[in-house]
Amino acid sequence: MKKFSEQLHKKAQSVKLQTAEKNELRERLVSYMEYHPLPAEMKSSAPKKVSAPDLFTEAFTSFQIPFAAIFKSSAVAAAVVLVVVPFMAERSVPGDTLYAVKVQFNEEIRSTLTFDSYQKVEWETERLNRRIAEARLLANEGRLTEEVEAEVAKAVQTHTENAQREIEVLRAEDEDEATMASIALDTTLEVQSNSLKSVEATDLIESDDELEVSSKPANLIADAIDKSRSESEARNASTTLPAYGKLMARVEQNTTRVYELLDSLKKVTDPAQLADVTRRIEDIERAIAETITLSAEDEMQARQDLIGVLQRTQRLIVFMTELEVSAVVDIETLVPVVLTNEEELVIKNDHTEKVALKLEKIKSSAVLVEDDQVSEKVDFAIEKISNLSEQMASSSTFANFKSLSGEAIALANDTLIILEKNVVPKAVEEVVSTSTATSTVEIEVEVATNTATITPEVVE
Known part of the structure; x- marks a missing residue:
């Protein structure tokens, strides 16, 4: 019996319905279901799943971290911190909130990314110019305090020392490059020093009361620049071309x-x-x-x-x-x-003509002076101007000619001022009257002569 069941099971595994038989069996089953539907009372909704109540004593709680939102927020924050803030800090001045970002972040990063020694000298020179420009801006706005002025002066010295240190490093590698870097630094310091001193001189002329406010950047800062210039000149005194x-x-x-x-x-x-x-x-x-x-x-x-x-x-x-x-x-x-050679020639001719005209005017007015002392001064000036005029004509360099002509014109102008104050108007009137009378007599004589010559011809 056991052997028969095994044979039957084995045979059953090898017996399969054909495709046509499967389709026919499916059609019969569907047809039966259509003619014998399920009664309505037997239809019911699927049973609801009953979930177990939550335990209030769970060992841990699971939650989902929004990594995408965090990444986007971090990217925006990084862009603001690394791009927007440094860009806004570039317009800041001492005393502003972002000034530390400008000096200690922006400029220091650029210094770190500058590897060439000559470029480092140029960058330190530019930083020096920035500090002085900031001081001028604060001075114009009336916000330059003594503390800020001292801070700027210290920064100027620091940047100059940094540039000098890079020049010494560069000198060990290439002395020619170091010399040219030193020339650029010294020239910049010279320009800034002249600028600050010009501001101070202008303020002295305009008003003594405003000196304390308007000339602040030309005090400690100018002294710091002059000190840096003297130290730089001492270092570069023995350099070669x-x-x-x-x-x-x-x-x-x-x-x-x-x-x-x-x-x-x-x-x-x-x-x-x-x-x-x-x-x-x-x-x-x-x-x-x-x-x-x-x-x-x-x-x-x-x-x-x-x-x-x-x-x-x-x-x-x-x-x-x-x-x-x-x-x-x-x-x-x-x-x-x-000036070009042509421009120098034009200036020479112009100055020579000016001196000659002024000298002629002085000579014509000198005869009207009655004061002996003034007359002696005028005669001395005429002699001096004549000598300068001769030296101008024989001058070999334009610089020498310009110096001589400037001296001659200045002396001539002073002499003309003296003559205007000391020439007697009455003498001038007498000279004019005498000249007029003489001219009238000459005209009458000439007319009479012409008349006498013409009359006999008419009589005949």
Whole structure:
């Protein structure tokens, strides 16, 4: 029996319905269900699942952390902290909330990311200019206190010392680069010192009462700059001239920077100031061309001239960059115009003519002076002006000619002032009357002569 059941089970596993048989069986089953539906009373909803009551004594509680929302919020906060706040801090001044972010975060990060020693010197120089500009802004607004002034002066010394330290590091690697970096630093300090002293001098002339408020940035800060300049000059007293090629490369970099600044100033600067800057650029370009020509004959002198050109370009860069400097210091003081030969000739002719006209006017007025002492002074002035005029004619350099002509014109103006005060109007009237009478007699004689000559012809 057991064997039969096993055989039956085994046989059953091998027996399967065909596809047609399955379809036929399904159709019969569906047809039966359609004709014999389930009674309505037997239909009932599915039984509801009864959940177990929550236990109030659970060992722990599970919850879901919104990582996506946290990530988005963190990204926004990081953007605000790392981008928006530093950007807003760039406009802050000492005393503002974000000033510490500007000085201790923004500028320090840039210092850390600057690896070249020459660029570090340039960056420290720019930071120095920033501190002075901040002090000027506070002074104009009346917010520059003694504490802030002392803080700015200390910062100026710190930035100068940092720049000097980088120059010494650079000197061990490349002495020529160190010398040029030192020239740029010293020139910037010179411009800022002249600017601050000009502010102080202007305030002294305008009002003694306003001196305490308006000239604050020109006190401790100017002293700090002068001290830094003296220390820098002492360090660089024994330095040699850089190589011609390196000097020329640095001058080209500065001129490129000058042209970039010129393009940016064309939209905001008045035409007169723009013309002054353009003239200085033309002078620099002409000086560079002359130096290139000179280098073929005397390279040492050409290197010396290039140092002067480098200083002029640096002064012009500071003038064009620092608006406060350009507002209080005339560009002629920082970067004087270099005249061409044609311009020098025009000035020579003009000054020579002025001196000659003034001398002639003095001589014509001297005869009307009755005071012997004044007459002696005028005679001495005439002799002195005549000698200066002769020296002007034989002068070999334009600088000497300009000095002589300036002295002659000044002396002539003083002499004319003396003559205006001491010439007797009566004497002038007598001279005029005498001249008129003489002219009248001459005219009458001439008319009479002409009449006598013509009359016989008429009678005949």
